[in-house]
Amino acid sequence: MKTPEELVARFREEGYKVTPQRQLIFRLLNGNTAHPTAETLYEVAAEQMPGISLRTVYQTLSELSAMGEVQHIDLGSGAVRFDPNVDDHHHVVCSTCGVVHDVYVNQTPLQFEGDVEGFAVHSTRIVFSGECAQCAHLSA
Amino acid sequence: MKTPEELVARFREEGYKVTPQRQLIFRLLNGNTAHPTAETLYEVAAEQMPGISLRTVYQTLSELSAMGEVQHIDLGSGAVRFDPNVDDHHHVVCSTCGVVHDVYVNQTPLQFEGDVEGFAVHSTRIVFSGECAQCAHLSA
DNA sequence: TTGCTAGTTCGCACGACTTGTTGATTAGCA
DNA sequence: TGCTAATCAACAAGTCGTGCGAACTAGCAA
Ligand SMILES: [Mn+2]
Ligand SMILES: [Mn+2]
Ligand SMILES: [Zn+2]
Ligand SMILES: [Zn+2]
Numbered sequence: 001m002k003t004p005e006e007l008v009a010r011f012r013e014e015g016y017k018v019t020p021q022r023q024l025i026f027r028l029l030n031g032n033t034a035h036p037t038a039e040t041l042y043e044v045a046a047e048q049m050p051g052i053s054l055r056t057v058y059q060t061l062s063e064l065s066a067m068g069e070v071q072h073i074d075l076g077s078g079a080v081r082f083d084p085n086v087d088d089h090h091h092v093v094c095s096t097c098g099v100v101h102d103v104y105v106n107q108t109p110l111q112f113e114g115d116v117e118g119f120a121v122h123s124t125r126i127v128f129s130g131e132c133a134q135c136a137h138l139s140a
Numbered sequence: 141m142k143t144p145e146e147l148v149a150r151f152r153e154e155g156y157k158v159t160p161q162r163q164l165i166f167r168l169l170n171g172n173t174a175h176p177t178a179e180t181l182y183e184v185a186a187e188q189m190p191g192i193s194l195r196t197v198y199q200t201l202s203e204l205s206a207m208g209e210v211q212h213i214d215l216g217s218g219a220v221r222f223d224p225n226v227d228d229h230h231h232v233v234c235s236t237c238g239v240v241h242d243v244y245v246n247q248t249p250l251q252f253e254g255d256v257e258g259f260a261v262h263s264t265r266i267v268f269s270g271e272c273a274q275c276a277h278l279s280a
Numbered sequence: 281t282t283g284c285t286a287g288t289t290c291g292c293a294c295g296a297c298t299t300g301t302t303g304a305t306t307a308g309c310a
Numbered sequence: 311t312g313c314t315a316a317t318c319a320a321c322a323a324g325t326c327g328t329g330c331g332a333a334c335t336a337g338c339a340a
Contacts, residue, residue: 012308012309015315016315016316017307017308017309017314017315017316018309019307019316019317021316021317022316038297038298051317051318052317052318053317053318053319055299055317055318056317056318058298058299059299059316059317062299073216074214074216074217075214076214076216076220078296078297079296079298080216080298089254090252092252092256092261095262101254101255103252103254103256104253104254105250105251105252106251106253107247107250107251110247110250110268111245111247112230112243112244112245113243113246114241114242114243114244115241115242116232116241116243116272117273118272118276119268119270119271119272119273120270120276121232121270122235122269122270122271123268123269123270124267124268124269126250126264126265126266127264128250128252128261128263128264129261129263129264130259130262130263131259131260131262132256132258133257133258133259136260155287157286157287157288157336157337158336158337159287159288159336161288177326178326178327179326192289192290193289193290193291194290195289195290195291195292195328196288196290198326198327198328219325219326219327220326220327
């Protein structure tokens with residue numbers, strides 16, 4: 001994702017108004033590695049801006065997603081998570097606590113075999129599931 | 141997944157009753173490579189057994205999943221898909237028509253790097269997205 | 281064969297998540 | 311300053327899946 005300042009410029013260029021709500025969401029996403037849901041982002045936003053609506057958070061995230069500034073990640077466990085890291089990366093997910101971390105896989109593009117003649121791969125998503133160090137500690 | 145006959149035996153062994161509904165679902169899943177949703181499986185089931193309920197299809201799929209006889213695959217686009225193929229395999233998905241095919245990746249386990257000290261990987265899921273041969277033909 | 285009973289089915293309601301709508305109010309920006 | 315987009319609140323709707331309770335039935339024992 002671009003920096004909040006760059007996003008402000010981009011939004012203006014594309015005819016979107018730069019509202020305090022949008023700017024707040026830009027800042028909350030900037031450098032955010034928590035892979036938050038719309039709901040959790042809303043909760044943090046509401047602390048700094050009481051009155052901001054969940055609807056607006058969803059709306060702004062959709063806009064950023066459409067612009068390619070954030071990606072949305074569906075891990076199949078409840079709500080979609082949003083990720084300002086749009087580099088080519090993948091995720092590890094702790095099955096116990098749900099924490100999500102970025103990982104980078106370098107033996108790409110992956111080779112595969114199967115009955116898929118002529119299939120053109122555009123993107124590859126890898127999710128590693130398991131147990132994080134903290135949860136391993138607690139259960140020991 | 142085991143054969144329908146084997147599943148009948150397993151269900152009896154574990155104290156589950158062998159109902160016509162369950163047997164039908166066993167048969168519909170046997171050798172099924174379509175990666176159906178509960179809904180699509182229900183539609184096919186209802187042709188052969190009018191009156192079967194969607195609730196029962198969900199129920200039986202949950203049981204089979206808990207037994208490890210089917211896996212459920214969340215591609216992040218709508219409903220969960222069910223897969224009687226429980227081998228270690230992955231999937232390609234056509235973004236245009238939604239078709240899902242099995243693929244096998246052999247450079248596993250995958251190496252990755254990131255800030256994930258002590259994370260114990262239990263499973264890896266890979267989804268290749270792109271365009272299938274049929275859809276490429278149609279759009280050409 | 282009959283009858284019991286625990287397990288099963290079914291239909292409906294509800295829940296979680298996300299988007300749509302409408303109408304009044306606010307506020308960005310040319 | 312004025313046009314117009316954006317926000318908000320409130321509510322509805324849509325999708326996917328599950329909780330619940332009444333009615334039913336598979337399996338077993340008498
Ligand atoms: Mn990420
Ligand atoms: Mn499969
Ligand atoms: Zn954990
Ligand atoms: Zn296709």
